[in-house]
Amino acid sequence: MIQHLSLRVKLTLGYVLVFTVTVLLGGGGVYYAARSALTESLDTTLRETASVARASIVLAGATASFAPQLRPAGDLHIELYRPDGTLLAQVGDGDERSVSELRPGLSTTAERRVLTQQIGGLYLRVSRPSETLSEFLDTLARLLLLGSGGMILAACAAGYWLANRALRPVDAVARTAELIAAQGDYAQRVPSAPGGDEMARLTRTVNTMLDQLAGTIDREKQFARTAAHELRTPLTALRGRLDLTLERPRDAAEYEKALRGMRGRVEALGRLTEGLLALARSDASAPLQPVDLAAIAIQVSEQYEEAAAERGQVLRLDLEEGWALADPSGLERVLSNLLENALKYGAGPEIRVKVRPQILSVWSAGPGPDPAQWPRLLQPFERGAGVQGVSGSGLGLALVATLAARWEARLEPEWSGDGFRVTLRFLGAP
Numbered sequence: 001m002i003q004h005l006s007l008r009v010k011l012t013l014g015y016v017l018v019f020t021v022t023v024l025l026g027g028g029g030v031y032y033a034a035r036s037a038l039t040e041s042l043d044t045t046l047r048e049t050a051s052v053a054r055a056s057i058v059l060a061g062a063t064a065s066f067a068p069q070l071r072p073a074g075d076l077h078i079e080l081y082r083p084d085g086t087l088l089a090q091v092g093d094g095d096e097r098s099v100s101e102l103r104p105g106l107s108t109t110a111e112r113r114v115l116t117q118q119i120g121g122l123y124l125r126v127s128r129p130s131e132t133l134s135e136f137l138d139t140l141a142r143l144l145l146l147g148s149g150g151m152i153l154a155a156c157a158a159g160y161w162l163a164n165r166a167l168r169p170v171d172a173v174a175r176t177a178e179l180i181a182a183q184g185d186y187a188q189r190v191p192s193a194p195g196g197d198e199m200a201r202l203t204r205t206v207n208t209m210l211d212q213l214a215g216t217i218d219r220e221k222q223f224a225r226t227a228a229h230e231l232r233t234p235l236t237a238l239r240g241r242l243d244l245t246l247e248r249p250r251d252a253a254e255y256e257k258a259l260r261g262m263r264g265r266v267e268a269l270g271r272l273t274e275g276l277l278a279l280a281r282s283d284a285s286a287p288l289q290p291v292d293l294a295a296i297a298i299q300v301s302e303q304y305e306e307a308a309a310e311r312g313q314v315l316r317l318d319l320e321e322g323w324a325l326a327d328p329s330g331l332e333r334v335l336s337n338l339l340e341n342a343l344k345y346g347a348g349p350e351i352r353v354k355v356r357p358q359i360l361s362v363w364s365a366g367p368g369p370d371p372a373q374w375p376r377l378l379q380p381f382e383r384g385a386g387v388q389g390v391s392g393s394g395l396g397l398a399l400v401a402t403l404a405a406r407w408e409a410r411l412e413p414e415w416s417g418d419g420f421r422v423t424l425r426f427l428g429a430p
Contacts, residue, residue, distance in 0.1 A: 007170075008163045015159035020152050027144040035137055039113075042128060043106055045076075046115035050126045053078045054119055064122060065089040077112075079125040088122070169199040173206050186214040238262060288407065291331055293322040293355045300335045301353055307343060308351065315339075318354040324426035326407045331360075334403055337396035338362040338422055345369075348419070361423040368420025374413055400424075 005013075049072060056070040057080065064080055065088070072078055072092040079090040081102060102123040107114050114127040172190045179188050189210060190203045245258040301315045308315050324331075335353075339362060342351045348365025369377055378401040400422075404411045408428050414421040 008160060008167060011163040011166075012156065012159040015163070016152065016156050019155040019159070020148075023148045023151055027148050031137070031141055031144055034140055038133055038136065042113055042130075042133060043115070046106070046113065046126045046128060049076055049078065050115055050117055050124060053124055053126060054117070057119065057122075057124075063088065066091050075129050077127050079127075081123040081125065083121060083123065166199065169203050173202065176206075176210075180210075186210065186217055238266070288325050288327055290323050291326045291328050293324055293331075293358075293360050294319040296328065296331050296335060297353050297355050297360065300332055300339065303336070304339045304343065311343060312349065313343065313346075314350050316350050316352045318352060320356050322355045322357045322359060324358050324360070324407075324409070325428045326403075326409075326426070330403045330407075334400050334424065335360065335362070337400050341396055341422075346420070358426040359423060361421055363419050363421040365419040368413070368415055371413070371415060378411075 053066065053070060053072075056067040058065050058067050066078065066080065070078070070091055075093045077090065077092040080088045082088060083102065085102065102116055102118075102125075104116050104118050104123075107116070108130060111129060111131065112127040113130045113133075114125060117124045117126075169190070176188050176190045180186060190206050192200070192203050192207065194200065241258065241262050245255070245262075250258070297317060297319060301317060305315055339351065339353075342362050342364035345368075346364025346366050350365070352363040354361045354363065377397050380395055380398040401411055404424060407426065410423075410425045410427065412423045412425055414423065
């Protein structure tokens with residue numbers, strides 16, 4: 001049953017429950033404290049009166065009485081008994097009576113509060129009606145109950161108002177999420193709650209998350225449009241080659257030549273697809289761990305020694321012990337992309353790979369890309385001017401930049417008179 005109640009009602013019920021227990025405990029404490037204080041005041045009056053009455057007892061042989069000067073005030077009643085319960089004397093407001101049992105101390109009957117004291121062989125009893133005390137306590141109990149009931153009702157209203165006011169930002173977040181889910185409008189934002197409390201932080205956090213989500217979706221849409229465009233171009237060319245090949249019968253040599261040409265197109269498509277997959281996977285979280293940069297540099301450089309030799313170049317390693325916080329497979333991909341770019345666009349007889357603590361760099365001779373175009377080259381499918389004749393998809397540096405950002409590393413280009421260097425500088429301690 002409780003599980004189906006709204007959070008407002010649950011908070012209100014919890015607040016009212018705590019408030020009710022507190023009020024009842026407080027009211028009970030007030031009632032018992034008042035009763036104890038009034039009873040103690042009555043007992044003090046009885047003791048003081050008994051003290052005066054003892055001094056006023058007059059003994060005459062076998063009889064005893066009170067001195068004429070003894071006049072108890074108000075509704076006090078003083079009695080003197082033999083041990084067998086026979087009344088010897090009495091003064092004050094009361095009726096003549098006999099008692100069956102006399103016990104020293106304080107006692108309460110249905111109508112009176114009684115103090116009994118033993119004096120020699122006699123018993124002194126001082127009493128006072130308890131109706132006034134009982135009526136006062138009854139009135140106090142009714143007032144406390146009525147007051148407690150009113151405060152509990154007020155607490156219900158105040159608790160619901162406070163819960164409703166506190167949960168308004170949560171309602172706003174829920175409504176915004178429902179609108180986004182129903183309409184797909186990622187421009188919706190939650191009204192910011194004033195102040196610096198938890199709800200204000202919640203609305204700010206949700207809006208920040210929506211900003212990042214909207215940016216991610218826009219980038220993904222742009223990436224998908226660009227990828228579709230980049231894939232359409234080689235697919236259109238491949239289809240045109242197929243149509244041209246099938247226009248008329250050809251001999252085996254012509255078919256083989258056409259198929260070899262189409263095979264090159266398919267391989268280019270495969271490389272483009274692999275680059276797209278690698279770029280898409282780069283956003284997936286992977287556990288970071290300390291990676292030996294020198295070991296990665298040796299392993300990847302060995303894979304490119306043959307390609308460098310075919311171009312008349314040599315890979316030179318300048319290694320020191322260096323570790324960084326990254327993921328090994330991603331770091332291999334980054335160094336592979338940097339070496340591929342150096343082999344494609346670099347000039348001169350050598351390419352240098354340098355490793356220092358938390359630093360990995362690749363240097364190649366030549367002017368490098370235009371510095372003004374560097375930020376654009378870090379976007380997918382962007383290539384520098386004058387490289388249209390060189391095979392490539394424009395995904396290498398984009399993947400490097402994406403992985404570097406995930407590792408909290410800086411990608412730093414450096415142009416000098418003798419060449420161009422790209423440095424990956426890791427900031428986090430391994």
